Amino acid sequence: MKYVLTDRSRVNFVAHAPLHKFKGWAEEGLSGGLDIDLEHGMVSSLHAEVETRCFQTPDQERTRAMSQFFNLSEHPYATFKIGQQISLRPAGKDCWSTKMPGILSFVDIHRLLPVIGKLRLENERLIWELQCKWSFKAYGLKAPRLLMLTVRDIVDISARLEFIYQEEKDQENVHQ
DSSP states (O other), X not given: OEEEEOTTOEEEEEEEETTEEEEEEEOSSEEXXXXXXXXTTEEEEEEEXXXXXXOXXXXXXXXXXXXXXXXXXXXXXXXXXXXXXXXXXXXXXXXXXXXXXXXXXXXXXXXXXXXXXXXXXXXXEEEEEEEEEEETGGGTOOOOEETXXXXXXXXXXXXXXXXXXXXXXXXXXXXX
């Protein structure tokens, strides 16, 4: 069955520096789809995309610095997809755990990342909470300095993706 991402989805990221955390998120500009067979516990495809102009932090100057550091105006989208069919592991009633390789494309660089998650069926919606670690070094980037603080190499990324069933007649209009 095919599902589409709702506007109730969110991506968060946390970068660490000595004695400080730099938090950010995207609540808008998200789109994507999921092809899943819950009866047999198989995911055929998952893809999600976020418009990088929608990345925010609690501070406008920090948001602007992040955009400039990554040159987000030249890289308007970040995407995530799974590269292979995955099996769901039952973790309770209407709940499954997942561990999968995912391909994250950011600033036009594609990297395979291990992603863990928990998927649950809730009021006819699928909620997939995902977590992974992202590295500046893996993307060939030097971690930025903000004031006197150097950001550590690893950034924690989490997402709460909410999907709703897509009617068969609507499925032919989705671009994947």
